[in-house]
Amino acid sequence: MTARPLKVLIAKPGLDGHDRGAKVLARGLRDEGFEVVYTGLRQTPEMVATAALQEDVDVVGLSILSGAHLTLLPRICELLRAEGMDDVLVTAGGIIPAEDIPALKEAGVAEIFGPGTSIGEIATFMRENAQSRA
Amino acid sequence: MTAPARSGTGARLAEEARAGSRRALSRLLTAIESRTPAAEEALRALYPAAGGAHVVGVTGPPGGGKSTLVAALVAEARAAARPVAVLAIDPSSPVTGGAILGDRIRMQQYASDRDVFIRSMASRGHLGGLAGTTAESAAVLDACGFGLVFIETVGTGQSEVEVASIADTTMVVQAPEMGDEIQAMKAGLLEVADLVVVNKADRPGADRAAMQLRSMLTLGVEADPADRAPDPDRPRPKRPAVLLASGLDGKGVPELLAALDEHQAGRAHAQRPHAARIARARAQVEGILADRTREALWSSKRRAATDALMERVATHELDPYAAADDLLKSL
Numbered sequence: 362m363t364a365r366p367l368k369v370l371i372a373k374p375g376l377d378g379h380d381r382g383a384k385v386l387a388r389g390l391r392d393e394g395f396e397v398v399y400t401g402l403r404q405t406p407e408m409v410a411t412a413a414l415q416e417d418v419d420v421v422g423l424s425i426l427s428g429a430h431l432t433l434l435p436r437i438c439e440l441l442r443a444e445g446m447d448d449v450l451v452t453a454g455g456i457i458p459a460e461d462i463p464a465l466k467e468a469g470v471a472e473i474f475g476p477g478t479s480i481g482e483i484a485t486f487m488r489e490n491a492q493s494r495a
Numbered sequence: 496m497t498a499p500a501r502s503g504t505g506a507r508l509a510e511e512a513r514a515g516s517r518r519a520l521s522r523l524l525t526a527i528e529s530r531t532p533a534a535e536e537a538l539r540a541l542y543p544a545a546g547g548a549h550v551v552g553v554t555g556p557p558g559g560g561k562s563t564l565v566a567a568l569v570a571e572a573r574a575a576a577r578p579v580a581v582l583a584i585d586p587s588s589p590v591t592g593g594a595i596l597g598d599r600i601r602m603q604q605y606a607s608d609r610d611v612f613i614r615s616m617a618s619r620g621h622l623g624g625l626a627g628t629t630a631e632s633a634a635v636l637d638a639c640g641f642g643l644v645f646i647e648t649v650g651t652g653q654s655e656v657e658v659a660s661i662a663d664t665t666m667v668v669q670a671p672e673m674g675d676e677i678q679a680m681k682a683g684l685l686e687v688a689d690l691v692v693v694n695k696a697d698r699p700g701a702d703r704a705a706m707q708l709r710s711m712l713t714l715g716v717e718a719d720p721a722d723r724a725p726d727p728d729r730p731r732p733k734r735p736a737v738l739l740a741s742g743l744d745g746k747g748v749p750e751l752l753a754a755l756d757e758h759q760a761g762r763a764h765a766q767r768p769h770a771a772r773i774a775r776a777r778a779q780v781e782g783i784l785a786d787r788t789r790e791a792l793w794s795s796k797r798r799a800a801t802d803a804l805m806e807r808v809a810t811h812e813l814d815p816y817a818a819a820d821d822l823l824k825s826l
Binding site for chain 1: 522525588591594595600603607612613
């Protein structure tokens, strides 16, 4: 039995229609050897939480450009906790102003990756911070 | 990296999953994918409770609309309040081991529905269109009360027919314009179909594709009556019905679900477990046997002896058959 690949959910909560970044990341993480569940555009917080639960992912990566991050991301963290998934690493990326970051971290988002972050940095952060779960 | 499973973890997960905890079910499926000791314990506990579900294999070439069609079938089953589970398999990279699991994207309207459980699986190097632990995963979903379990294979070529050995009903999904009637004459995928579906019936050419398939799949059968006494030494190809459906607009989907149910009902009246169930049992036991053999050969106790034998084969001092016979005797 070898160590299993890290399983990551990449989703875009909310209504913006730009998923290039999420696709680049999903593809990049695949090449890093991750199993990437990609659910794409226009996800409700419930869809994200259900997918994370049913797929038993180690990491939830959320891409958001719409500006609704202060509403959607804490809601997703809350739903994950309600499902008993407090050990899942939640990360976010997209256009998120620096002044919003403390509130998001307070809500349970472990790290926020802005434009220009390399796939390698994201993969390394996920590997180092996802809890190993039997 | 992974903590060893405490004894009892598997039994506890199994119990919680059966009691309705989706979290426990999900964790259990992860354990099964990784073949942990806890998974084995859980499977032993759950196996007697499984066997009641209708396991439907959905296979066919990439891009044929399998996921969309499965989503439409799930909607149809939910309209009748039937609990449904889906196992959707996508390929793992042979290079990095990574995978994009993208089947869920078509099946998202059930986020708040507890009686729909969708799980993606990476094939993890297993060939044949499935993951190595798909049959076990289906058994767990079965034991947890999902009476209808769809297994969606990776997009298949012409000969990835493994799903037929673990499904009660195998449905091959084709799209219009996938080749002329000679394609339908070739051996392989179409031969294991209990049902053939020409999907994307909203597109032009679908009727013609269905007609061609139908005529090829029944070519010459009037000279070979279906009610001829079965001869176990000479298995006959199945004669699947060809249906038209559109996963996109739902046309033909109620008829398709009815046809799947009918196929399963035909099974239920049979005296003995159907050949498909025997085949499933055999695939599972053989898989475990192969795993156990491999484990035993490379266990710390035997590793050195096994390595030495491999070296002798590599240098052509010993032939591989003799080596295999030696190992089998030593087990």
